[in-house]
Amino acid sequence: MAERPRLKVPKEAKKGEVIEIKTLISHAMESGLRKDDSGTLVPRKIINRFTCEFNGKAVFACDLEPGMAANPYFQFTVKVEESGTFRFSWTDDDGTVVTADEAITVT
Amino acid sequence: MRALSRRDALTLGVGTAAALAAPGRSRAASNGAEVEIAKFTGGKTAEPGRIAIDLPEIAENGTAVPLAVTVESPMTAADHVAEVLVIADANPMPRIATFHFTALSGRAEAATRIRLAATENVIVVARTNDGRFYTARKEVKVTIGGCGG
Amino acid sequence: MRLARVVSQTRLARICWRAGGPVALAALGLVLGLAPPGNAEKSGAAPLALDADASARPWVRYHGWPTRDSAQFNSLAALASPPAPAGPRKLDRPLTGDAAKGRVLVADRTRGGSCLACHVMGPAGNADLPGNVGPDLSEIGKAGRDDAWLFNYVYDARAYNPDTLMPPWGTNGIFNEAEIGDIVAFLKTLTTPAQYHDVLDDPAKRPTPVEKRDNLDSMVNPGMWAVEDKAPALWALPGPNGPACATCHRQPAQAFEAWAAAMPKWEPRLDKVLGVEEFVTRHAKATTGHVWLMQSEENTALAVYLRFLANGGTIDVDTQSAPAKAAYGRGEALSTRKVGQLNFACVDCHSPQRGANKWIRGQWLAQMRGQLDHFPTWRTSQQAIWDIRKRFQWCQVAIWANELPPHAKEYGDLELYLTAQSNGLKLNVPGIRH
Numbered sequence: 271m272a273e274r275p276r277l278k279v280p281k282e283a284k285k286g287e288v289i290e291i292k293t294l295i296s297h298a299m300e301s302g303l304r305k306d307d308s309g310t311l312v313p314r315k316i317i318n319r320f321t322c323e324f325n326g327k328a329v330f331a332c333d334l335e336p337g338m339a340a341n342p343y344f345q346f347t348v349k350v351e352e353s354g355t356f357r358f359s360w361t362d363d364d365g366t367v368v369t370a371d372e373a374i375t376v377t
Numbered sequence: 378m379r380a381l382s383r384r385d386a387l388t389l390g391v392g393t394a395a396a397l398a399a400p401g402r403s404r405a406a407s408n409g410a411e412v413e414i415a416k417f418t419g420g421k422t423a424e425p426g427r428i429a430i431d432l433p434e435i436a437e438n439g440t441a442v443p444l445a446v447t448v449e450s451p452m453t454a455a456d457h458v459a460e461v462l463v464i465a466d467a468n469p470m471p472r473i474a475t476f477h478f479t480a481l482s483g484r485a486e487a488a489t490r491i492r493l494a495a496t497e498n499v500i501v502v503a504r505t506n507d508g509r510f511y512t513a514r515k516e517v518k519v520t521i522g523g524c525g526g
Numbered sequence: 527m528r529l530a531r532v533v534s535q536t537r538l539a540r541i542c543w544r545a546g547g548p549v550a551l552a553a554l555g556l557v558l559g560l561a562p563p564g565n566a567e568k569s570g571a572a573p574l575a576l577d578a579d580a581s582a583r584p585w586v587r588y589h590g591w592p593t594r595d596s597a598q599f600n601s602l603a604a605l606a607s608p609p610a611p612a613g614p615r616k617l618d619r620p621l622t623g624d625a626a627k628g629r630v631l632v633a634d635r636t637r638g639g640s641c642l643a644c645h646v647m648g649p650a651g652n653a654d655l656p657g658n659v660g661p662d663l664s665e666i667g668k669a670g671r672d673d674a675w676l677f678n679y680v681y682d683a684r685a686y687n688p689d690t691l692m693p694p695w696g697t698n699g700i701f702n703e704a705e706i707g708d709i710v711a712f713l714k715t716l717t718t719p720a721q722y723h724d725v726l727d728d729p730a731k732r733p734t735p736v737e738k739r740d741n742l743d744s745m746v747n748p749g750m751w752a753v754e755d756k757a758p759a760l761w762a763l764p765g766p767n768g769p770a771c772a773t774c775h776r777q778p779a780q781a782f783e784a785w786a787a788a789m790p791k792w793e794p795r796l797d798k799v800l801g802v803e804e805f806v807t808r809h810a811k812a813t814t815g816h817v818w819l820m821q822s823e824e825n826t827a828l829a830v831y832l833r834f835l836a837n838g839g840t841i842d843v844d845t846q847s848a849p850a851k852a853a854y855g856r857g858e859a860l861s862t863r864k865v866g867q868l869n870f871a872c873v874d875c876h877s878p879q880r881g882a883n884k885w886i887r888g889q890w891l892a893q894m895r896g897q898l899d900h901f902p903t904w905r906t907s908q909q910a911i912w913d914i915r916k917r918f919q920w921c922q923v924a925i926w927a928n929e930l931p932p933h934a935k936e937y938g939d940l941e942l943y944l945t946a947q948s949n950g951l952k953l954n955v956p957g958i959r960h
Contacts, residue, residue: 329481333477337492339441345483
């Protein structure tokens with residue numbers, strides 16, 4: 271997970287509005303089925319879980335399998351009732367967790 | 378042989394994912410998709426309907442096929458979609474992802490990009506918070522390249 | 527004295543001295559570690575490392591690519607292929623063949639794409655997505671062609687049509703005579719129109735692919751990460767000689783607003799056409815000292831970046847000056863040269879008069895105009911950014927020809943010719959494609 275995650279979150283919204291969020295993280299998502307140039311199987315190493323919380327409450331999550339493409343991308347919606355902060359997290363098979371936060375003002 | 382070529386088909390490298398897929402539309406015995414679906418539904422029947430699957434009819438290759446899933450639901454605390462399972466019926470491993478929605482989701486919809494080893498069906502099964510199941514499927518043709526991809 | 531040595535050794539400083547007083551002073555300032563000039567674009571011909579290697583030497587084909595050596599067949603640098611036959615051969619005995627084996631052979635993608643790449647062939651191999659570069663052969667079995675004709679056409683169609691697109695499957699040793707016999711036996715069984723499983727399998731009805739992705743959205747196109755992250759970091763990175771790109775080019779977005787739209791260009795100091803990628807290698811080496819060979823990640827990121835800065839600009843390569851005209855003519859000739867064991871010229875697939883705007887198996891063959899506006903491009907099938915030279919190399923290897931190193935002068939001529947076909951279109955880099 272070398273590059274910074276990319277996020278598209280509106281800066282503002284109206285109370286009760288359903289907003290659209292896009293997230294992307296760079297990751298090879300090695301399926302465990304690919305052979306390298308010498309013919310050896312490259313071991314599985316993927317992001318296996320993505321979560322989105324708002325003000326500490328779970329909103330959306332995904333359990334990822336090797337069938338997900340490299341550089342996992344998600345687009346999903348959230349109904350916002352108050353201002354606050356989104357926290358996104360990506361968990362690698364090796365236990366590493368990357369998180370990113372985005373604030374939103376809701377009026 | 379056919380299973381092996383599907384494994385190879387997930388290699389990233391020279392040529393498209395479908396480069397090594399055997400020509401032909403008849404697929405070999407199931408990759409276990411039905412078992413995964415049964416695990417998800419606990420054996421209950423999933424009603425066809427309520428799910429819109431947005432996938433290309435033909436994917437130029439299988440490395441990053443855009444998928445969008447929408448499930449009709451009021452998405453209230455009392456009545457919402459809780460989980461959505463995405464399955465591919467001819468990938469080496471049938472499970473692709475499980476989406477988890479909440480009443481805060483607003484809509485039960487998600488888009489992502491998936492890997493498809495060859496022409497196959499993508500099957501989506503949705504579970505509501507009160508234990509109902511819905512399902513839909515769509516076939517994607519994964520392009521076989523010209524000379525070498 | 528250190529000052530004198532540094533000043534005499536860096537071409538950069540020489541350019542700045544030549545340019546005049548204030549700049550010379552600024553160059554002195556640079557050398558002494560004070561505020562740098564920043565606008566070197568205005569000071570004349572860019573320094574180039576003329577003797578340096580532009581790509582890995584010796585050139586070795588990329589890991590993971592087919593390892594076949596095709597030296598006995600034409601390349602863009604050398605002619606070697608066996609000659610075309612003067613006419614059809616007489617069969618010295620009746621043709622025998624196994625139609626079942628033939629049915630497998632025509633669908634075998636390891637044999638140069640297989641027949642289904644270009645031909646609909648009825649029920650052959652339950653084929654998905656056959657191509658239509660060549661005629662539909664679903665009823666060839668009752669077209670009144672005798673065995674000798676069918677055999678010769680597959681063996682070497684040049685016996686009947688010197689201008690054919692058909693690979694010389696026999697002359698060039700792709701299929702042996704027994705296998706061609708099997709293929710002929712199979713062709714003779716084809717007597718009914720193709721029954722497609724799916725309307726998408728019919729190349730006449732398959733919708734032409736249209737690229738609708740937003741290639742400049744980094745959520746969609748990983749190629750944009752080069753523009754947003756990699757290239758700016760490289761721009762600011764000091765090289766072994768001391769400066770970074772940014773030292774002399776502090777405002778690249780303004781300075782290079784139009785530069786890449788006029789590339790590639792004839793470079794008299796090298797006696798060849800110079801593309802953006804090779805320019806980056808030679809210019810970076812001469813100034814910063816960075817070694818950014820063609821096809822390195824750094825080189826590709828900067829090539830994407832420099833073109834991106836000229837996005838929206840109209841492609842306008844010189845084809846009028848004497849050397850550019852000559853290079854264009856050479857490039858045009860190279861685009862018609864048959865190369866490789868499969869014996870294809872660029873025009874065979876990419877000229878509207880030949881194979882362009884048709885299907886090769888499930889892939890649409892694009893015509894030449896409208897290609898160089900989006901290179902380098904992110905390739906989804908490769909999960910990497912490819913520049914045009916790598917694309918040339920792949921095309922060669924895919925048709926069983928030996929590729930040239932990325933800096934080959936032939937590639938420069940071809941790139942000039944090809945870019946000129948897109949003159950008038952707007953740059954839109956990086957692209958995103960299969």
